[in-house]
Amino acid sequence: MPDLLYEIGAEEIPAGYIAPALEQLAASAARELGEARLTHGAIRTAATPRRLTLHVAGVADRQPDAEEDALGPSVKAAFDAQGAPTKAALGFARAQGVEPAQLLRKMTPRGEYCYVRKRLQGRPAAEVLAEILPRITLAIGFPKSMVWLPERKPFARPVRSLLALLGDAVIPFTLFGVVSGRRTEGHPILSPGPIEIPRADLTAYREALRARCVIVDGVERKALIRREIESACAGLGRVPDDVFERLLDEVTNLVQYPSVTRCAFHAEFLDVPDMVTKAAMTEHQRYFPIEGPDGRLRAHFLVVSDRGPEQAGLIRHGNEKVLHARLSDAQFFDRKDRDLNLSGHIEGLRGVAFLKGLGSYYDKTQRLAALVDALAEALGADAGTAATARQAAALCKADLLTEIVGEFPALQGEISRVYAAREGHPEAVGTAIAEHYMPRAADGALPASPAGTLLSLAEKLDNMIGCFALGLLPSGSQDPYALRRQSQAALRIIERTGRRVALKPLLRRAQALLPKPHCDAPEAVDRLADFLRDRLFQTALDRGAPHDLARAALGAGHDDICDFLARLDALRGLSQDAGWPELVAAVERTGNISRGAPEGGAIDPALFAEPLERDLGERLARRGREIEDLETQGRYAEASRLYAQVFGPTLHEFFSKVFVNVDDAPVRANRLRLLREINRLYTARIADLSQIVTGTQSPPRDAGS
């Protein structure tokens, strides 16, 4: 059975597009071949910036013949009472090209249906592939696609050649105005021109390309680059971990015929902060920096170029000049930054608008300093931490005005580690500034230092309440101020502190700090609290909590994040207990019956008219306190089990034997009061178990209120 070799030749495809494109190509090839009943062996892919290649071993020459059932109308609809075919049957038979009498019948899950058994004649594989290959090509999704022909079919970059072979024969089709054939291209600069590929042999194809300065297998290129980098580093140090793998992946798909050249820069540039030098090397140029055993950069860097090892001198010279220009700029900016340091930019922040309506960045830093204090108190941080965080708050936006951040925006925050230290601030101040933008991605690392935690949380609260006060709420997929991400980050940070803290007073405090009067909207805090509740709900679901448990836990409050999570955790454990249904029933029934009963008043034991009622009253009086104490200590699972043990069986008996709504008004009111107290003992502090779904109804989809 012949192999299939398919290569899409294109102008340089962006490096980041290649791996996902190959995955899609392999997956849709497997699917399409399967659907086309073409058996095959292993599927392999390879790529360079200028080609995506698919190889399938041992593809069947032709499809086997097959039978397929075409389902028609139900028998009921197809034949009338006399057994004569209806219009539906006649129409179906005509469409299938058979006589109505030839319709077959079979049982399906929906009843008995008519069908026609059709014979499918197997077609030659080449003919089928000529349809499949264009389809799987067009099915590749890229982050961005372009058009270049009047037919406006999209691809990542213009497709310039198509090699399609089954065995030694071309699979003929036309796509993107290109006629498929047996030609590929050598390296466009080192060995330009076509290469004829005689047959779909992967090894021969690979070697034919290698002879023309193309290493088609990305895995091989990557290994080669890694090896060369390691040997080029020898005696100097190593490429820092935080850039190595990321750059290596990218660079592998920027070249077809790699070689590594070691270059140097002037030692005078070593006084530029390492992170700046690293940014200058990696962000635009994809150069590999080298770090010595002391963790400091060496005055060398590595270039991965797209050509063999000859002419290294010319390439070294050119790249050294490019980096020299970039480092000259960086050094110039860094020196200018030394004049003002961070403190020197604080005044300048008055002139930089934050969000329209929320004042300047200077105003923001003032708010953060005040908010940090409030947070320190709420989270029980020590005075030293609070002082560090305050100091960091005043400085945390100053780097926006530095030249370096103007040039390398990605260093915002991070550069303050260096600049704060240079100005003589304790290391913790610079760390807190750098950390206040953390987490930098949805599941990114959280701030690690105590002051960084305070400042980071203050930053998020200020951003969120500011937007809510101005009415800039996220809607649907629109979240231009990234409030979902920030709220998620705030929740994660609070969770990590493990501290019990009421959020609303902090939000009110944060709102009070905003510019007046246009940020005074009284509903802002409630809306934000609702928004945070929804995020909390989502977080719970993301972590695998069932909808109803999450809703139940929300029902007893969501203002204290850690408490909520502790209660939810307890519920998830309890819901596996044998006693869970009884607990749910106890809480649910006491809740249902006392709902709407007049509030207020104390339970009067003198009004107890039934022994079971008296028993419940005594249990509440005797054991209620104990349960409350456990709740106060956050021992929710123990509290729940004790509650179930104290009230469960008695309540069960009570509800089966005692009629609650008696005519005697004072007795009735007292009885409802008792049941409500018992209910609230649980629902007020742990969870509103009336949310628990016990039947088969599907759970509600959102948090609601």
Add this chain to the structure above:
Amino acid sequence: MDFQSLILTLTRHWADYGCVALLPYDMEKGAGTFNPGTFLRALGPEPWKTIYVEPSRRPADGRYGENPFRVGMHHQMQVLVKPAPADAQKIYLDSLKAIGIDIAAHDVRFIEDDWESPTLGATGLGWQVWLDGLEITQYTYFQQVAGFACDPICVEYTYGLERIAMVLQGKDNLFDLEWGNGVTYGDLRRREEFETSRYNFEAADVAMLHRLFETYEKECLRLAEMGLVMPAYDYVMKCSHAFNLLDARRAISVSERTATIGRVRRLARRVAEAWVRQREEMGHPLLKKAGVV
């Protein structure tokens, strides 16, 4: 190869390919794309090939003539080919050979670089071309201009002439470049760079520029209304340059910035609409000439 020979050689090369060699458009602009030979002629069905050099003013890039690599005004060599040919990359590489670059001896690379001009409402996909790590050209397939989908698609090559000349002449400072016949780039331009930097960063009258922006904007709309396409387009360029000057003076806040760019973009859109309509009314003369219709 001196600077003027570089311009002449590239012009000759692309003229031989079939380009119309235009002159720089006599008005300040930030990039060669603003020249009507690109911005307007990229639109519509008419075939078009052009080459021209365009002095490109980026006031914020000025460095008082002190930085060896950056200047407030540099020169772009702009090539536009519509429709984009199938050998677009090869003809570009040929042009590098024409100016004496032995591409096989260097590391030439095409690095993803999607281009966008928010002012012109234009987008394209393509690359920056590297020569031993130095970006020497932007190579872009236009997708949209003034919010209109390009049809047919054209390809644009924008050469950074100063950078290429520095490679060819082996100079580390662009002011040391030989311009021609014994005159250097510095002889011609260093004082100018100093003065324009002074103007752009210190002396430009912000209030006047704000007033001019408003005036230009009104005039543009009035002229577009009258169907005077080219005069209206002149005022789009004037608006854009006034904006660039205000930006260099940091006289436009972050929040105003987007809105102001949006105003220029709307003007560009109006003029482009008028242009497209006008060419249609004229029966697309270049299409006829090419014998397509």
